[in-house]
Amino acid sequence: MAEPFYITTAIAYPNGRPHIGHAYEAIAADAIARFQRAMGRDVRLVTGTDEHGLKMDQTARKLGRDALEFATEMSNYFREMCAALDISYDAFRRTTEEQHKAASIAVWQAMEAAGDLYLDRYEGWYSVRDEAFYDESELKDGEGGQRLSPQGTPVEWTVEESWFFRLSKYRDYLIELNETPGFLEPESRRNEVLAFLKGNELRDLSVSRTSFDWGVPVPGSPGHVMYVWVDALTTYLTGIGFPDREGDFARFWPANLHLIGKDIVRFHTVYWPAFLKSAGLPAPKAVFGHGFLLHRGEKMSKSLGNVVDPLELAERFGVDQLRYFLLREVSFGQDGSYSAEAIVTRCNAELANSFGNLAQRSLSMIFKNLDGKLSAFESAEADAALLATVQATCADEFPAAFGALDLSGAIEAWMKAVFACNQYVDEQAPWTLRKTDPERMRVVLMTLFSAVRSLAIAIRPVVPASADRLLDQMGIPAVARDFAALGTTNWLDELLGSGFTLEQPVGVFPRLELPADEAAE
Incomplete structure (x- = not known):
């Protein structure tokens, strides 16, 4: 039987339509999956959408939409992107699926059985946009006295009852894991994570919320829903059949590669391995944090008017041409420009x-x-x-x-x-x-x-x-x-x-023309 190879993309947060960063990651993951298949491996490529959390809840409310209905519409845009870009995934998982909820509950109960969950009161800084908690030492000042996360997103002081995960218990394990050659690449990302682990006292992590109900309910704790990252990261298990531990899960876990953006490396190399260790499951074999794509050297933003729909690029220049350009032009792991x-x-x-x-x-x-x-x-x-x-x-x-x-x-x-x-x-x-x-x-x-x-x-x-x-x-x-x-x-x-005779050949790579509006710039 062929050797298994399991690769995942990050699970996209669909509070907006797919952007070029989503397309880049999907294309890279697909190319790696196709390469491994061509090398004779039995490959599973899993992607999907992370649909819970406060940010999705707030976006749906602002639009006057039912949260699940809104999540379904937005998730479909990501499916359409995968279809348009020829992404050969084996499973597209949504965190609102019943199987996924069962998987999240199974992970939670395993962490609870390990004695790693306890109820307490959370007081601290939280970024809705990042769905992340930050220590005071990590924050920076913005305009008008607004406190900002390391990513420059607004944070707000949050006080609520919460379940906590004993993250501090796993500091030595996490340092050893991240020092393991090949676990976290490229080297610059590994150095950042190790500096965080060695330079800070690892605090226990708030892993439930009571201020909203759009999430996976915490078993046996009415009013609590799981912190969105507990839920989202579990998708990597759901994609190969968990909580059923036989069949595909037994064959493909641990994952060979989590392919993610550099901005979410900490979640995948600190929180995720600790959750897995607590739940009695092995850590993934490798995590790769790729860089960002810049438009003409600038970060994309609606205010600059430089946000480009990747499907529009694919339609304009060709799917394979876009795939080739992104993988050829950008040194994988570094930021690139297009x-x-x-x-x-x-x-x-x-x-x-x-x-x-x-x-x-x-x-x-x-x-x-x-x-x-x-x-x-x-x-x-x-x-x-x-x-x-x-x-x-x-x-x-x-x-x-x-x-x-x-x-x-x-x-x-x-x-x-x-x-x-x-x-x-x-x-x-x-x-x-x-x-x-x-x-x-x-x-x-x-x-x-x-x-x-x-x-x-x-x-x-x-x-x-x-x-x-x-x-x-x-x-x-x-x-x-x-x-x-x-x-x-x-x-x-x-x-x-076979008696094959070559017919009149047809070119497969036509020359591209620069659109008039681009040529005029």
Whole structure:
């Protein structure tokens, strides 16, 4: 049986429609999931929406809406985003689902049984926007004497009866866990969390609220609902069947990777592992805190008028083009910037001009000069050298970098192989060989066919629909498009045995045009 691999996105808070940050995280998680599937792993990708909490309750009230009805509408926008961006999730979980409520209650009861919950009175600073508690030492002053969280969001002094979780009990465990190589990446995030854990006395955490009722009820404690992060984080368990501990849960937990934004790292590397430890469950194997996307170098805000709908970008430039740009342009783990101009420039230079043109020229010459017929060939020195470069890139360098979550580095290595192929075309000049040495032309074109096949298979996790359209035209069976296929030597024999003939090829990466309104800026 294939080795399991379980990856999650953060569970999106749907008090507004999806923004480019949600799209970026979903695309990255999907590409990683597709890559692991292509490496032969049994993958589960889970995403969803975190629909409880004071912020959702307040937003629904302001709109005069029923909270569940509002949450359902907003959750559907996130489903639509996933569908539009070709996100191959295995489960989309909502925290308002009955199974999820049962899972949250099971985790709560396990923490209670461990003696880690007690009733007391909470007095302290709370950010509704962050759904987070902050110590006085973490706050900063805003305009008009307003106290602000480290993220710059308003906080308010809150006093209410609350259940508390004995977070302080797990300080040593959490330091050891976060010092474990590979648990929290990139290194800058790990350093931040360890500084927090080592530099502060870890206070017990308020884990219930009585000031509103939009949440999972605390078992045996009328009037209390669970703190939204207890509820939200449990979604990672719900997505693979918990509270049923058999089947998928037994197979896939602990998660291989929680992919999250850098602003919620503390919740996933301090609170979440402590909850799990208390409940008798293992911590996830890895947490990766990616950076933010900036629009032309600026943070997005409605006041600046630079908030862009990711579905509008996908419709304007193409889903695979947007996927490619975000994963190629941004060093994974760091902040990155995007603009319409940058998307057009990058995708035209690399997808349309370099790889797209390479594939189109190669297949067109086979169609015109060989009547679309493929054939076995003996490689000369130059041919063997090119195929060795492509093989090393696609079967070794690309998987090694992608598996290490160096997504942009993997694509950069892939592009070097594309450039090598284009240089080979220029040097071999098959259009000249057509007149001077037709047999040599045939070998060159078959070499290019082999190279394009490998390049298309390698880049599939990033641009799945486009790569598949290209491989369809090349007659490569759907079952022969994973990384194991790159190591096979009989693929051409099988293709020839099927009687495949190449039809007139159709380009899969058209050149993009900068919209008039963007070009005018």
